[in-house]
Amino acid sequence: MDWLHHVFQKSPEIALFLSLAAGYFIGQINFGKFQLGGVGGALLAAVVISQVGVQIDNGVKSVMFAVFIYAVGYDSGPQFFNSLSRKTLREIAMAVFLAVSALITVLICAKLFGLSKGIAAGLAGGALTQSAIIGTAGDAIARLGLSAAETKSMQGDVAVAYAVTYVFGSLGAIIVCVNILPKFMGQSLKDAAAEAEKGLAGAAGGHGPGQMSALPELVGRAYRVTGPAGGAASGNPADSATGGAGRTVAEIEMAQSDMITIERIRRAGKAVQPRPDVMLAADDIVLVVGRRELMVAAAPHIGEEVADTDGISVVMQNRQGVFTRKGMNHTTIAAVRSTVDRDLRHGVFVQEIHRAGQPLPILPETELEHGDVITFYGSPQDTKRAVDAPGYELPATDKTDFIYMGVGIVIGLLLGLIVVNVGGVPLTLGSGGGCLLAGLVFGWMRGKHPMYGVMPSAASQLLKDFGLAAFVAVVGLNSGLQAVVTVKSSGMTIFLLGAVVTVLPLVLTMLFGRYVLRYTNAALLAGALSGSRSANPAFGGVLDKAESAVPTVPFAITYALANVLLTLLGPLVVGLV
Missing domain, CATH: 3.30.70.1450 (Regulator of K+ conductance, C-terminal domain)
Known part of the structure; x- marks a missing residue:
């Protein structure tokens, strides 16, 4: 292995990209219905590769984390601020309750079992499957004033506890949201979704991601007039x-x-x-x-349908518009339609509506929120006329506004340098909290002022995926040797505590949602609960069982809030343990 150690010493970036490639390959392997995922796989691969002996400059880790956490805030900004309204108090309460109950659970576990700050933070990150906690906790640890060796060791503990608890963190959320919750409510997710759709309008609901009807809703037909x-x-x-x-x-x-x-x-x-x-x-x-x-x-x-369409066909087009119309936030589709002039909506059909990347059911009583993306279908001239009516057209561009992005990250990093002493205790957002806050604000401003800050969803996804995976890989490479020692000494204890942190806050929040917030529909409660844990695999299972997009409505709200609230648990755990 000396030759491999020599290669990594000459070019440590090889170890980084090897960790990413091997990690994402491992992450795609199915263990029943479960996958480790690219981030977890990259961490595992990095720990194994680190045994050869390799070090990556910590500046790489800082840059990767900054772009990742900014992109998270940027994407969540519009929905996060839109969610803060009187009409979404139930969803806000759900997300806050889960975050608080998770924090308390982690603190109790740390107190009872004498966990270090690093292990406790990693426990939170893996058991709650909130990978961003690795970054925010690591950043908080770096600001404790410890020696370089102590800082490195504690950051390694974060990565170790995350890796040990992540698998059950994902699986446990699926079990609670998809299996336990429907039995607790005495209602299947499919029946609950159908009931919710009937309550909205009695119409057919939307389709989940990757689903489409064999009988498309929008069609063209040629007729001979009789x-x-x-x-x-x-x-x-x-x-x-x-x-x-x-x-x-x-x-x-x-x-x-x-x-x-x-x-x-x-x-x-x-x-x-x-x-x-x-x-x-x-x-x-x-x-x-x-x-x-x-x-x-x-x-x-009209007449009889004919197959002879020579000279009669017309090119149809999809255009996407972002709903930002002033004074119409939280307005139903039916109410919006009634306010639009017939000449404006003539020849234009709403094909899809997405909120935070998830499809919404197109029903008359579905409420539209600022930031929703509406896909219009019609002829080019009709869609061009109508796409500006709800707000603005989503630019069909693949170019990122790096001026806007660069300024946002700089402001975030500057905010992270601010330290306020309260009662002799230094408080700071750190680079993670600063970039997250800047991303939220800049993302929200982008929704209000679309002429600035274009960041295509593919570019944003790349920043999040690559930034987080590379950050985690650097942590694994720099701390892998220490990680092996920790797993050998207390791996089973960490795993069992992770199961507690995974299940207990979910069950408590489910009970809180049912008996305090008065959720009576299993599909809506499942959507809100999976969003409160930002548990995408669990939400995918909910959609699969519900066979409807109805759970997306509460999920989109709680998910946007949870992305922020759970990310902030990292520095809170480090500060309170």
């Missing part, structure tokens, strides 16, 4: 009674509540502009676009 002339020619009186000849475009569209539109008309081989006052004639070929169920009802009043 009527007096068509009926006489065919000898079928029914055609004369129900065809569209002699009716205007507006009459046909309004008969279906404007939920279908006539996009093209071809008459005697020539195109006719489908203005509202244009009267259809027998044998016209028309292209109709709309929602499938209304298309079926409208067909007899």
Whole structure:
């Protein structure tokens, strides 16, 4: 192994990227329905590689953590501040209760078993599957004024406890949210989601991530118009009674509540502009676009469907708009629709709505919040006209505004340098807390002022994934030798304490949600509970069992809050243990 040690001494970055590659490969391996994940895999791989002997400059760790935590705040900013309202008090209470109960549980475990600051912080990070705690706790440890060796050892303890407890941290959240909660509520998630949808509007709910209907909601159909002339020619009186000849475009569209539109008309081989006052004639070929169920009802009043679409087809387009319309935050879809002029919404259909990256059910009583991303479907000119109505069009660009990002991180780092003495105790946000706060504010300002700060979701995801994985890998490489010693001496104790920290706050919060906050629907409670733990695997299981996007509504609120509250547990645990 001497040759490998020599290679790493010459080029330590090789060890870093080898840890990332090997870690993400390990993270993709299925253990039943569970995966370790890229971050956990990178930590494990780094600890193994560190046994050869390698050191990475701590400046790399600081840079990686800064960009990661800023991106977390940036993405959570709009939803975080939007969540702070009277209408979301239940969700706020859920997220706060879980964070507080988790903190108390960790502190009690640390007191009873004499855990060090590093082990306690790592216990919180792994058992709560909040990887950012590794960074915020490590940053807080670096500010304790310890020697370099003590700091390194304690930061290594954070990584060790995280690695030992992370697996059950993910699995335990799935067990509680997907298995225990429905039995406790006496209601399956699927039945609860259907009940919630019925309560909203009685319509079909949205689909979970990666799901789509075999019968698409938005379709286009070509029809040959029938009527007096068509009926006489065919000898079928029914055609004369129900065809569209002699009716205007507006009459046909309004008969279906404007939920279908006539996009093209071809008459005697020539195109006719489908203005509202244009009267259809027998044998016209028309292209109709709309929602499938209304298309079926409208067909007899237009004519017979035809396969001959030469010259009648039209290019349709999706455009995304961010909902920021002033005075309409927390307004239902039905209320928004009633305020929009018919000419503005003509030919435009809402295809999808996403909140914090998760799909929302498109139901009349679903409330829209500032920051929601609405996907419009229609012809290019129609979607172009309508996309600015809810707020602003989401830029179709893959370029990141590095000026905005750079200023945000600089401000965050400067905030982290501020130390306030309270009763002789120095208090500081640290670089982690400073960058998180700056990210939240800059992300919120980006939602309000879209002309600045473009950061495509793919770029943001890269910063989060690479920043965190590289940070964790550096911790593992620099502290791996000490990690092995700690696992051998107290690994089983840490694992069992991790199980307690995973399950107890979830169960307490579930009881709090049911009996204090009065959640009566299992699907909504499961969404809120998984979001309060920022437990994406558990939420995926909830969506899978619910077969609906209804749990997304409370999840999006509690998830945004939990990303901030749980991240702050790192320095709190270090300061209080």
